Each structure stands twice: as C-alpha cells, then as structure tokens.
Amino acid sequence: VSRLKLKWAFNYPGAKNGQATIVGDWLFTTSMSGAVYALDAKTGCVRWRHEAEAATRSSVTVIPLPAGSPASHALFFSDWTKAAVALDARTGKQLWKTKVDDSAGLQMTGAPTVHDGKLFVPISSGVEAFAEYDGWECCKFRGSLVALDVVSGKVLWKTYTTAVEP
DSSP: TTOOOOOOOOOOOSSOOOEEETTEEEEEETTSSSSEEETTTTOOEEEEEESSSSSOOHHHHOEEETTTSSSSSEEEEEETTTEEEEETTTTTEEEEEEEEETTTTTTTOOHHHHHHHEEEEEEEGGGGGGGGGGGGOOOOOEEEEEEEEEETOEEEEESSSSOOOO
16 A cells, blocks of 8 residues: 555546446546546546536446447436436447436435346435425425346336335
8 A cells, every 4th residue: 555656637627426437448427517427447537528408416327238229338327317327438429318207306326226137226315405494395205226227227116115105
C-alpha cells in the first residue's frame, strides 16, 4: 500500500455519482449533472459522454446483449425522470428509455440488475425530505421493483415492497 501512486484523476461536474463500474479496460460512471461517462480505465481518457435528461445517482450495469440486438453490449442506469435507460456500451447512444413510476419523492439510486433477459430496477423514496412542509401528506410511498425486457425496455411486471396500498 505504501507504494501506491495516483495513476490518473478525472474531474467532472456534479456530485453524488454512482459507484464506478469496470468492465475490462472500460470504466463507466454517472453523475448528478446528468452526464454518464465511459472512460479508458488505464488512462482516464473519455471514450464517450452521454447527457441524460436528468441527474442520475445509480451505478451502471453492463451486459452482452443477445445476437440480433441493436448493440453488442448495453449499459443500464436510472435517472431522475423516473426512468430506466439503456445505452450502447461502446458508443453511448441511447437504445431505449422507459418511465417506470410516477410517485412524488421518488429516488432511483440502486443499481439496476440483470438476470435471465430481465432488467430489475429498484425504486425507493426520499419523501422524508418533504416532512418539513406543513402541507405534505406523509406515508403514501411503498417502494417497488420493476422488471423490464433488456432489449426493448418493455415493462414486464412491477411488484411493491409493501403489498397493501397506504
């Protein structure tokens, strides 16, 4: 550890980025400015930058797509437009964007996860921040998990973490 030295640094606008995801010699990260970056993990040089429509705090998930898909690999994240987004991992071009919820105070900070051709997007809340407002009606949010098709972005199902609606 005493011999470790800084190899490179990357400065970008926005705070509270998601954790970096490394695949081979690619490093992917998000930011509260809405920028999603692909960097060369060895040099820190920008390979591409994608401007999301809103801030994003989720880490990204990168997977190979099935043969015949519009890209060889996809990168998934969620942003504060209450949507899950898929990008071509090699170019940063948007493949699809799907709104997954419309609740007030929604936060999407958890990393999307992929299994068996499905993208699982966790949905949480930051409504406790609204408690300072006298007119805010508490305790209506119940969290959920949404499954989407990885190639098309079509919603396959949604389940709530609390079965009974408040």
